[in-house]
Amino acid sequence: MSKNNSMKPTISAIAAIGKNRELGKNNKLIWRISSDLKRFKEITFGHPIIMGRKTYESIGKPLLGRKNIVITRNTDYHPTGVVVGHSLEEAIEEASRDEKKEIFIIGGADIFKKALPKVDRLYLTVVDESAQADVFFPSYSDFSNILKKREYVNDEHNYTYSILERQSKD
Numbered sequence: 001m002s003k004n005n006s007m008k009p010t011i012s013a014i015a016a017i018g019k020n021r022e023l024g025k026n027n028k029l030i031w032r033i034s035s036d037l038k039r040f041k042e043i044t045f046g047h048p049i050i051m052g053r054k055t056y057e058s059i060g061k062p063l064l065g066r067k068n069i070v071i072t073r074n075t076d077y078h079p080t081g082v083v084v085g086h087s088l089e090e091a092i093e094e095a096s097r098d099e100k101k102e103i104f105i106i107g108g109a110d111i112f113k114k115a116l117p118k119v120d121r122l123y124l125t126v127v128d129e130s131a132q133a134d135v136f137f138p139s140y141s142d143f144s145n146i147l148k149k150r151e152y153v154n155d156e157h158n159y160t161y162s163i164l165e166r167q168s169k170d
Helices: 034-044 053-059 088-096 109-118
Strands: 010-017 022-025 049-052 068-071 083-085 102-107 121-127 145-152 159-165
Touching (some): 010 034, 034 121, 053 068, 068 088
Parallel strands (some): 049 068, 049 102
16 A cells, blocks of 8 residues: 555654754763653654663653654563554554654654654754764755744753755745
């Protein structure tokens, strides 16, 4: 059964990064901004989320109200409460079974890098700081169509929240 384009869900990536695209260090998020974590939950709630095994293990449990799909090459990996996929394509196919609106890629760095060519929309929080990191978000320069952009100044961090789409090629 083939799907036409109108039935395909939007594939989105969501991340908080530093001004040099810093994403994480020692398998932990660098940026933990309470208002941004609340926004992450509001945006992704009710939609499938796709993540790598290390990201899942750093979270430690399935995120409620979302179909959690974990990508791993380990065929013996079966944590309770998640669906396991063995490739990005398999995870997207699984997410698309029930979801017709939007699928979210939530990390980590390797999954973002593999997924970015398939991503339609980015939800990015860019913190106006740099930090020591061992993983970085991939370059996203072809996402130049700004749907929303807002700057925040608060006690935790100054940051810009943006929703971006890939520049159309017409």
